[in-house]
Amino acid sequence: MFKFLKNISPRTKILFVAFILILLPGAIISYLSLQSIRQKAENLRTKYSGTVNLIRDKLQNEVGSLETKLRNSIIEQLPESDNTGNLRLWLRKIESENPAFKNLILINSDRGLISSSVSNGWKKPLESRLLMNPETAAGFDLAERAEFLSKNLTEAIMHYREALATSESSRERALLISRIGRCYFKLGEYRKAIDEYKKILEKQNDEITIGNVPAHVVALYQIANCFGALKDYKEQYNATLELFQYLLDNPWDISGGEFLFYLKSVSKETENQKITAGIVNDPEKKIENLQKRKENLYKQIGFIEFIDKDILPEIVSELSPGSSSELRLHYFSREVNDSVFQLGFFRIPAPFREPESLILGYQFEKKYLLSDLFPENLASVELGKDILVGILGKNDSILYIQNGIPLSKYLVTGNFPPQFAGWKVALFDPDGKSIEQLTGKEKQFYFMLFLGIIAVMLIGIMLMVRTVIHESEISRMKSEFVSNVSHELKTPLSLIRMFGETLDSGIVSDERDKQKFYGIIRKESERLTHLINNVLDFSRMDAGVKEYNFRVDDLVEVVRSTLEAYKFQISDSGFKIESDLPEESIILKIDKGAISQVLLNLFNNAVKYSDREKYIGVKIFKDSASVLITVSDHGAGIPKDELKKIFDKFYRVSDARTKEIPGSGLGLTLVKHIVEAHGGTVEVKSEVGKGSSFTVRLPLG
Ligand code: ADP
Numbered sequence: 001m002f003k004f005l006k007n008i009s010p011r012t013k014i015l016f017v018a019f020i021l022i023l024l025p026g027a028i029i030s031y032l033s034l035q036s037i038r039q040k041a042e043n044l045r046t047k048y049s050g051t052v053n054l055i056r057d058k059l060q061n062e063v064g065s066l067e068t069k070l071r072n073s074i075i076e077q078l079p080e081s082d083n084t085g086n087l088r089l090w091l092r093k094i095e096s097e098n099p100a101f102k103n104l105i106l107i108n109s110d111r112g113l114i115s116s117s118v119s120n121g122w123k124k125p126l127e128s129r130l131l132m133n134p135e136t137a138a139g140f141d142l143a144e145r146a147e148f149l150s151k152n153l154t155e156a157i158m159h160y161r162e163a164l165a166t167s168e169s170s171r172e173r174a175l176l177i178s179r180i181g182r183c184y185f186k187l188g189e190y191r192k193a194i195d196e197y198k199k200i201l202e203k204q205n206d207e208i209t210i211g212n213v214p215a216h217v218v219a220l221y222q223i224a225n226c227f228g229a230l231k232d233y234k235e236q237y238n239a240t241l242e243l244f245q246y247l248l249d250n251p252w253d254i255s256g257g258e259f260l261f262y263l264k265s266v267s268k269e270t271e272n273q274k275i276t277a278g279i280v281n282d283p284e285k286k287i288e289n290l291q292k293r294k295e296n297l298y299k300q301i302g303f304i305e306f307i308d309k310d311i312l313p314e315i316v317s318e319l320s321p322g323s324s325s326e327l328r329l330h331y332f333s334r335e336v337n338d339s340v341f342q343l344g345f346f347r348i349p350a351p352f353r354e355p356e357s358l359i360l361g362y363q364f365e366k367k368y369l370l371s372d373l374f375p376e377n378l379a380s381v382e383l384g385k386d387i388l389v390g391i392l393g394k395n396d397s398i399l400y401i402q403n404g405i406p407l408s409k410y411l412v413t414g415n416f417p418p419q420f421a422g423w424k425v426a427l428f429d430p431d432g433k434s435i436e437q438l439t440g441k442e443k444q445f446y447f448m449l450f451l452g453i454i455a456v457m458l459i460g461i462m463l464m465v466r467t468v469i470h471e472s473e474i475s476r477m478k479s480e481f482v483s484n485v486s487h488e489l490k491t492p493l494s495l496i497r498m499f500g501e502t503l504d505s506g507i508v509s510d511e512r513d514k515q516k517f518y519g520i521i522r523k524e525s526e527r528l529t530h531l532i533n534n535v536l537d538f539s540r541m542d543a544g545v546k547e548y549n550f551r552v553d554d555l556v557e558v559v560r561s562t563l564e565a566y567k568f569q570i571s572d573s574g575f576k577i578e579s580d581l582p583e584e585s586i587i588l589k590i591d592k593g594a595i596s597q598v599l600l601n602l603f604n605n606a607v608k609y610s611d612r613e614k615y616i617g618v619k620i621f622k623d624s625a626s627v628l629i630t631v632s633d634h635g636a637g638i639p640k641d642e643l644k645k646i647f648d649k650f651y652r653v654s655d656a657r658t659k660e661i662p663g664s665g666l667g668l669t670l671v672k673h674i675v676e677a678h679g680g681t682v683e684v685k686s687e688v689g690k691g692s693s694f695t696v697r698l699p700l701g
Contacts, residue, residue, distance in 0.1 A: 139163030407432035477650035610635030
């Protein structure tokens with residue numbers, strides 16, 4: 001499978017294998033774990049979305065059942081008559097029984113509206129012309145002639161009274177009495193006028209109108225005028241105040257504009273008349289209270305006018321019967337002044353004007369939903385303590401949250417259609433964290449872990465590559481060592497054999513030649529011994545069993561005797577040996593044999609690696625803490641980048657010259673080992689072509 005690996009270097013091979021077998025799977029595993037965290041966030045989101053939808057549905061059902069209750073109570077209790085006063089009271093009652101709703105309005109097919117306080121076009125204005133019976137009509141006619149043509153007011157009063165006696169309709173009667181009052185007013189008989197108007201007040205029925213204005217209002221207005229004419233300003237003020245109150249209690253249809261006109265002028269007149277009447281203190285704050293009520297009524301009027309102008313055209317299709325199921329709920333929502341206007345509505349049958357049907361519109365009392373209905377319902381939902389529920393409004397503003405402390409971030413939201421466009425149900429973490437933030441820490445942790453794993457793997461691979469390369473280098477050097485050692489053994493052995501055989505054959509008779517041959521045999525066997533000693537020592541040292549025999553000795557003496565013996569050994573090689581040894585002895589605890597082996601190795605190297613200038617310098621000197629032995633030569637020198645490696649086992653500098661010189665690569669390894677066993681160090685200074693200098697530093701004492 002990996003045939004192509006054959007031709008590439010072992011380093012690349014190892015890197016390739018490490019990448020494929022270690023790094024790649026590691027990276028894939030780490031990547032997958034990161035993905036699983038991401039998946040976890042996704043799962044969390046799905047879980048919370050499920051919960052939020054359940055809650056949303058629960059709340060929606062709750063609201064839905066309230067709507068059904070509202071609809072049922074409306075349908076069951078709808079009044080039989082469309083009398084505005086009754087309807088207003090009835091709507092007020094329904095509102096108080098259903099705190100989740102406000103601003104109930106009924107809409108009829110004429111696009112008339114009625115709310116619990118006002119109506120707008122709810123009933124067509126009655127014909128202003130009255131269909132009086134002939135007797136009454138005749139009297140009324142005579143009276144009007146007397147009042148307006150002959151300007152005989154006393155006669156007019158008489159005819160009005162005659163008409164009054166024959167009339168059976170309370171509406172006609174109210175009109176006739178007000179006419180009598182007016183005639184008295186014109187006559188300047190204000191008291192009598194007041195008495196007449198008071199008769200109208202006795203009939204407490206706001207259905208009775210004069211023109212389009214309730215007779216009660218006309219009467220009160222006129223009474224106030226009469227008191228004004230009498231300069232009885234207190235009574236005038238009282239009558240106007242009563243009128244103001246009556247207007248607020250019994251607003252009539254606002255469509256004709258008369259009601260608004262009355263309300264506006266009466267509210268102003270009450271203020272003025274209070275001053276004219278000289279009333280400074282009013283402990284009951286009558287006017288203030290009425291003005292407040294007036295403001296509220298204006299709000300209601302504004303609301304109903306807004307429905308009339310802006311909303312009705314859009315929901316008008318719902319008005320025609322048969323256009324949609326009566327029972328279906330509809331919702332209308334629209335952005336108004338930075339907030340969402342919502343209206344729920346449904347069709348109901350109208351019992352008072354068959355076959356007409358009505359529309360009932362309503363708004364949610366959001367305060368009730370947010371502070372009563374939702375909290376109560378959410379209390380029964382088991383969510384665990386690490387989740388809070390809230391309701392969000394426009395721009396995610398918090399309208400409600402379970403613990404009451406607003407949080408800036410939510411976990412998930414679910415829309416609240418269709419009743420509450422713009423509202424959302426949201427789940428919160430109590431610490432206000434988002435899902436990303438909740439899983440972020442774990443993600444970060446795994447990401448760091450991922451980076452850590454990759455880093456550890458890379459370091460591991462690097463170490464592995466280094467070790468493998470080092471090992472393969474050592475094994476290469478070992479095999480080189482074997483051939484080197486055999487080569488080194490061969491030369492002395494063949495010399496010994498050759499001179500031994502020559503001597504043995506008895507050919508050599510000259511005694512001097514014989515001595516020379518013996519000398520060669522001795523030197524070569526010494527070389528052999530040295531070599532074998534090195535190899536044996538190295539193997540002991542490598543196996544950790546090399547033992548030293550430390551004794552107190554004179555170092556100078558050891559160096560001198562080793563040098564003397566060596567001098568003799570290389571006496572005819574033409575080497576110049578210079579020594580600078582102190583006179584006095586330096587006593588140290590040393591292994592004599594091992595130290596002389598160090599020296600012999602250094603001397604041998606100096607001899608082996610010198611060709612041009614045959615020189616060996618030996619020097620002993622002391623500094624404050626140690627004694628230093630320097631062996632220097634003027635030989636080939638060692639390249640700078642090889643200096644550190646020459647002490648490694650089997651290591652030989654790999655230039656052409658060294659290759660020709662026999663050697664095992666163990667000499668300096670032994671030197672270092674022995675010196676370090678003595679607590680010392682070896683240093684080397686060398687320059688290619690100029691020579692080398694090895695310094696052994698042994699601690700004093
Ligand atoms: P070897 O048996 O090869 O001499 P050593 O451990 O004694 O092994 O030396 C390691 C290497 O250091 C040698 O191969 C040689 O290249 C270099 N070296 C050691 N001593 C000298 C020296 N005095 N001059 C030049 N090179 C030296």
